[in-house]
Amino acid sequence: MKIDVKTAYHCFAFNTMLSVPRHTGGVPLQYNSGMKDFDSTNSVAARHRCAINSEGSRGTSLGARAACPPIGGSRIYGIALYCLLFSLFLTGCTTQKETPKSAQPPTIPAVKIISAILNREDVFPAELLAYQDVAIYPKVPGFIKWIGVDRGSTVKQGQLMVQLEAPELYDQKNEALDKANAAVNELAEAQARLESDDSTYQRVKTAAKIPGVISEDEVVVLSKKVEGDKARVVALTGRLEAAKKAANSFKDIASYLKITAPFDGYVTERNMHTGSFVGPLGHSAYPPIVRVQELSLLRLVAPVPEVDAGGVEQGAKVNFTVSTYPGEIFSGTVARIGNYLDEKTRTMPVELNVWNPDWRLKPGMFTEVHWPTKRSHPSLFVPPSAVGVNTYNSFLCCLDGGKVTIIPVKRGQSMHLPREYWERGHSVRLDADLVEVFGNIKEGQIVALHATDELRDGTPITPDLTTQ
Numbered sequence: 001m002k003i004d005v006k007t008a009y010h011c012f013a014f015n016t017m018l019s020v021p022r023h024t025g026g027v028p029l030q031y032n033s034g035m036k037d038f039d040s041t042n043s044v045a046a047r048h049r050c051a052i053n054s055e056g057s058r059g060t061s062l063g064a065r066a067a068c069p070p071i072g073g074s075r076i077y078g079i080a081l082y083c084l085l086f087s088l089f090l091t092g093c094t095t096q097k098e099t100p101k102s103a104q105p106p107t108i109p110a111v112k113i114i115s116a117i118l119n120r121e122d123v124f125p126a127e128l129l130a131y132q133d134v135a136i137y138p139k140v141p142g143f144i145k146w147i148g149v150d151r152g153s154t155v156k157q158g159q160l161m162v163q164l165e166a167p168e169l170y171d172q173k174n175e176a177l178d179k180a181n182a183a184v185n186e187l188a189e190a191q192a193r194l195e196s197d198d199s200t201y202q203r204v205k206t207a208a209k210i211p212g213v214i215s216e217d218e219v220v221v222l223s224k225k226v227e228g229d230k231a232r233v234v235a236l237t238g239r240l241e242a243a244k245k246a247a248n249s250f251k252d253i254a255s256y257l258k259i260t261a262p263f264d265g266y267v268t269e270r271n272m273h274t275g276s277f278v279g280p281l282g283h284s285a286y287p288p289i290v291r292v293q294e295l296s297l298l299r300l301v302a303p304v305p306e307v308d309a310g311g312v313e314q315g316a317k318v319n320f321t322v323s324t325y326p327g328e329i330f331s332g333t334v335a336r337i338g339n340y341l342d343e344k345t346r347t348m349p350v351e352l353n354v355w356n357p358d359w360r361l362k363p364g365m366f367t368e369v370h371w372p373t374k375r376s377h378p379s380l381f382v383p384p385s386a387v388g389v390n391t392y393n394s395f396l397c398c399l400d401g402g403k404v405t406i407i408p409v410k411r412g413q414s415m416h417l418p419r420e421y422w423e424r425g426h427s428v429r430l431d432a433d434l435v436e437v438f439g440n441i442k443e444g445q446i447v448a449l450h451a452t453d454e455l456r457d458g459t460p461i462t463p464d465l466t467t468q
Contacts, residue, residue, distance in 0.1 A: 109449040110399050110463035113382055113441055116434070118375040120415035122308060123368055126320065128354065130363040131297040132263055135288035139256045141279040142166035144272055149290060151270050155261035162259040162289055164278070169257075173250030180243035187236040194229035201226045265292045266359070293363055298354040300332045300367065303347035307413060308373045312337055312350055320367040330354065330361065379412065380441060381434040387411060388451030396441065397448035397455045399463040404448075404455045412436025 142164035149161045201222040208214040269291035272278055279286040300320065304312060316334045332352030341348050354361065387409065388395050398405040414435045446463050448455060455461070 105402065105460035105462045107462040107464050108399075108455075110446050110465055111383060111386060111449050112465070113380050113437070113443055113445045113447060114434075115378045115443040116381050116415075116417070117378045118373065118413060118415055118436065120373050120413070121370045122305070122373055123370055124303065124305070126300055126302040126367050126369045128322075128361055128363055128365045128367060129299040129301060130265075130293035130295065131299050131353075132265065132292075132294040133363070134262055134292050135269075135281075136161070136259060136262075136290045136292060137281045137286070137288055138162075138164055138259060138278050139280060140164075140166060140169060140253075141277070142169070142257060144274050144276050144278060144289070145257075147270075147272070147274055147289070149267045149270070151267055153267040155265055155267060155292060157261055157263045159261045160258060161261055161267075164257040164259070166253075166257060169250065169253050173247070173253055176243065176246040176250055180240065180247040183236060183240035183243040187233065187240050190229065190232045190236050194226070194233055197222070197229050198226045259289065261292060263292070263294055264296070265294045267291070268293050268363075295359045295361075295363070296355070296357055298356050298361055298363065300352040300354050300369070302350050302352065302369050302371065303342070303345060304350050304371060306341055306346045306348070308371060309341070309348045311373050311375065312348070316372065318352055318369060318371060320369045322361065322365050322367050324365065325360070330367075373413070379436050379438070380443060381415075382437055382447060383432055383449060384414065384435045385450050386447050387435060387437060388453065390453055395451060396437065396439070397451045398441070399446045399448060399461050402460060402462065404457055404459040404461055406455075406457045407439055407441055409437040409439035409441065412438060 143166070144162060145165040146163040147161065149155060155161060201219075204214055204219055204222050208216065208219045267290050269288070271287040272289045278289055281288075300318075302318070312334065314334055314337065317331055318334065319329050319331050321329060332354040334350060335353040336351040338349040338351075382396065386396060388397065393408045394411055396407045396409050398407050412435065414433055416433050446465070448461075448463075
């Protein structure tokens with residue numbers, strides 16, 4: 001504020017006059033209108049001026065003192081208060097306001113929306129399984145006569161593992177052969193009888209053409225007998241076929257009592273011993289004799305999350321680790337895709353073929369799969385802090401044009417770019433987490449690095465891109 005100099009000068013002079021004693025030797029203080037001096041002495045000139053002011057003529061000092069009586073204390077205070085208020089009034093009238101400078105828009109950190117292809121690795125658990133896993137049961141009931149493998153044995157395809165014995169099977173085989181031989185004899189006898197009866201019938205039928213030689217009833221009886229013989233031959237022929245099949249079923253009895261390895265593998269389980277009675281699967285509660293697994297080739301069953309199911313590619317190489325060999329990375333190839341989602345876990349089973357020639361990996365091992373997630377087309381990315389969230393939706397604070405524009409977006413997947421990202425021939429150094437955003441946005445738009453509800457639509461803002 002500026003104060004008028006003249007007003008301040010008069011106020012200072014008046015206050016100074018009031019601050020000195022009221023009179024000296026009966027003579028009041030004299031105030032020179034020119035503000036050159038204050039006379040505090042008992043001079044003749046002072047008394048003379050006082051006498052002239054009071055009486056208009058020269059008088060004595062007594063008259064002067066009578067004409068200039070001392071000023072009372074209450075009157076002095078009243079005059080001082082009046083002058084103070086008057087000086088404040090003049091001060092207010094002469095105060096000048098300074099013109100404020102125009103406010104500058106605030107500066108906030110900002111980044112540009114970039115375009116990139118989603119390419120990241122998700123880590124989730126999976127399990128290794130044997131490529132082939134077979135529980136060995138016998139084809140027929142019997143007793144184990146000999147077993148040549150145990151848990152941990154290595155077997156080759158066709159190798160004899162178990163020898164059974166079943167004496168009752170030989171009895172059944174002999175019985176079936178006897179029935180087949182009896183059926184053959186019965187059929188031969190029926191065929192011979194049919195030929196005899198049919199020959200007799202033909203002769204009688206020819207003779208019956210001469211009237212009175214053979215009666216018609218005899219011809220009918222022979223005809224019916226031939227038909228019966230033919231039916232018996234047909235029935236015995238069917239019985240003979242059944243007996244032959246029953247007998248043939250026991251011809252391979254020796255092979256049934258020998259159990260061989262179905263493929264090259266490893267015996268991982270043995271439940272029976274020499275002398276144990278065993279039977280086929282489903283007969284009573286017989287456990288398998290042994291279990292054989294193929295270890296040179298394993299299955300890695302990976303439950304791929306729903307968000308990553310669209311990026312599964314047949315033949316893709318996938319890395320994984322196991323706790324048994326810390327720091328060592330193994331790999332497999334996508335071989336079979338489930339193409340369905342589990343309703344409980346919302347994951348899709350995907351099987352990988354894992355070659356295991358040295359059998360270092362074992363079925364049942366839990367693994368950590370580093371699943372590659374990749375899109376076939378680029379999408380837009382921003383730092384996660386640039387995506388604001390309120391009660392209604394997610395949004396970006398676009399700063400194009402120097403003003404805030406709120407743009408609703410939808411979040412996608414995230415990825416980390418710890419390397420140089422080459423975009424249209426220009427290298428942009430990025431070392432931060434990014435998140436996909438979908439909405440009415442485009443590459444290169446400037447958005448606030450930290451989106452909050454405090455950034456209102458239309459607010460003037462100066463973006464600072466030095467943080468990118």
